[in-house]
Amino acid sequence: MAMAALRKEGRRLVLSSNPSSFARSAVFSEESCPFGARSVSTQIVRNRMSSVKNIQKITKAMKMVAASKLRSVQTRTENSRGLWQPFTALLGDAPGVDVKKNVIIAVSSDKGLCGGINSTTVKVSKTLFKLTSGPEKETKYVVLGEKGKVQFLRDSKKSMELSVTELQKNPLNYTQVSVLADDILKNVEYDALRIVYNKFHSVVQFIPTISTILSPEVVERESESGGRLGDLDSYEIEGAETKAEVLQNLTEFQFSCMMFNAVLENACSELGARMSAMDNASRNAGDMLDRLTLTYNRTRQAAITTELSEIISGAAALSH
Amino acid sequence: MASAGSMAAAPFWRAAGMTYITYSNICASLVRSCLKEPYRAESASREKVHFSVSKWAGGKPEKPNFVPE
Incomplete structure (x- = not known):
């Protein structure tokens, strides 16, 4: 109930480009009071003020919650970066690789009220889709999170392959993400997996990022053509495993590590974005409240002045 | 057993239809269950x-499939 009210009001707070006109209109509609009434009723303005005050309390509380959650997630995110760095050092990152079957994994959040991070992910994914699609090529989406799913539903229904929600019921952990990564690997055919997420830079800065994971066959093909992957042959392989097996294991593990980091980075960005969004909302509510209070007091004062002058002029008329 | 498996054409776990992720998760949970209390309960929460x-x-979602454990 409170959340629904917040959402309704929150949109007005954030989106209304000129809140002052809004505040004034509430008062103006009041000034067309019924004929013969002595003064303007300030009831509606008072109601509006109390509702704005309540919304401000809620947004402030949400900001505090996001801030305290952010702290723990941020350390975990920073630690998880150590998981993918060795892979990038070994295999490099090849965002420009041209392959037939592409899978775009868009990481978004389940909850809203967190600024533009979900639409950023969706926009980047759709651009990537255009870049990778072409004749004889196939690109599919795997969407994590409710908010991203809703945005893809509008025009990319046909290319959806999997959607995953409710990932953040419990605190994120590696086991969970790796089971998810396993599910994704089993359900899609790919030459390259591209994970799109918001990388956490600071509380106010999130960088849309693409991580590319190549299938073992593509890695082999690329390594034959030289480049960074060409150095793979200089590694000695222990045991009786063949290079193909090692590469397959490596790809799977790389994918689950990348996913873990991507999901954490995105969760961290979400909290940061929510924090600043809620901070803005509280500030806007404060501004609005100031304006409302000003109009309220002015109207009240005007009514008092009118009454006083009526009384004085009445008294003056009688005494003469 | 393990060494015998890895000598085969494919590792025994891949022959059983597992991916490397599943295999490493099973190994990880085995290691976690070897811990003493209270560390074991703590690590269980990470599972x-x-x-x-x-x-x-065809543009329509099928029934959601929950993965609880």
């Missing part, structure tokens, strides 16, 4: 798995 997956076919 919770919960999400819902739905596969899409």
Whole structure:
């Protein structure tokens, strides 16, 4: 109930480009009071003020919650970066690789009220889709999170392959993400997996990022053509495993590590974005409240002045 | 057993239809269950798995499939 009210009001707070006109209109509609009434009723303005005050309390509380959650997630995110760095050092990152079957994994959040991070992910994914699609090529989406799913539903229904929600019921952990990564690997055919997420830079800065994971066959093909992957042959392989097996294991593990980091980075960005969004909302509510209070007091004062002058002029008329 | 398995054409776990991720998760949970209390309970909380997956076919989602553990 409170959340629904917040959402309704929150949109007005954030989106209304000129809140002052809004505040004034509430008062103006009041000034067309019924004929013969002595003064303007300030009831509606008072109601509006109390509702704005309540919304401000809620947004402030949400900001505090996001801030305290952010702290723990941020350390975990920073630690998880150590998981993918060795892979990038070994295999490099090849965002420009041209392959037939592409899978775009868009990481978004389940909850809203967190600024533009979900639409950023969706926009980047759709651009990537255009870049990778072409004749004889196939690109599919795997969407994590409710908010991203809703945005893809509008025009990319046909290319959806999997959607995953409710990932953040419990605190994120590696086991969970790796089971998810396993599910994704089993359900899609790919030459390259591209994970799109918001990388956490600071509380106010999130960088849309693409991580590319190549299938073992593509890695082999690329390594034959030289480049960074060409150095793979200089590694000695222990045991009786063949290079193909090692590469397959490596790809799977790389994918689950990348996913873990991507999901954490995105969760961290979400909290940061929510924090600043809620901070803005509280500030806007404060501004609005100031304006409302000003109009309220002015109207009240005007009514008092009118009454006083009526009384004085009445008294003056009688005494003469 | 393990060494005998890895000598085969494919590792025994891949022959059983597992991916490397599943295999490493099983190994990880074995290691976690070797811990003493209270560390074991603490690490058990890192094993919770919960999400819902739905596969899409022809622009429509199929029934969501919950993965609880």
